[in-house]
Amino acid sequence: MLSFFSKLSGGVQLQVGETYTKKLSANSSIGTSWSGKIKDTKIVQFKTVNSLYHGREGECGSGHTNTYIFEAVKPGRTSCKFVRDYRGKVEKTLTITFVVSKNKKKKKNEENEKEKEKENEKENEKENEKEN
Numbered sequence: 001m002l003s004f005f006s007k008l009s010g011g012v013q014l015q016v017g018e019t020y021t022k023k024l025s026a027n028s029s030i031g032t033s034w035s036g037k038i039k040d041t042k043i044v045q046f047k048t049v050n051s052l053y054h055g056r057e058g059e060c061g062s063g064h065t066n067t068y069i070f071e072a073v074k075p076g077r078t079s080c081k082f083v084r085d086y087r088g089k090v091e092k093t094l095t096i097t098f099v100v101s102k103n104k105k106k107k108k109n110e111e112n113e114k115e116k117e118k119e120n121e122k123e124n125e126k127e128n129e130k131e132n
Contacts (some may be wrong), residue, residue: 011097027063031087
């Protein structure tokens with residue numbers, strides 16, 4: 001994971017294919033829970049959402065941590081708004097902005113492929129000239 005949060009850019013900077021993880025604590029036994037909604041799922045998607053219970057097996061009243069893993073799918077800008085409910089009322093909101101750019105490695109590979117194609121074309125032209 002190569003992402004980082006930047007106040008200057010206004011969000012989490014990702015390249016296509018990278019992931020970002022956000023952990024949020026809750027305790028459903030006392031009525032707190034988080035839910036999240038991504039504005040544009042064509043740019044960023046939930047890859048996985050896991051919940052880890054902090055108590056012992058069979059023990060009631062312990063909290064848990066929800067782990068949300070986002071994956072950058074396409075260049076662009078979007079956000080995810082989380083809402084923390086406490087017994088049916090909104091207690092807190094959290095918005096994460098994502099700024100997704102093209103995968104630089106992929107772009108570099110594409111540029112290298114184009115250069116190879118041009119070199120092959122030149123070689124083919126030279127060979128064609130020799131044959132004529």
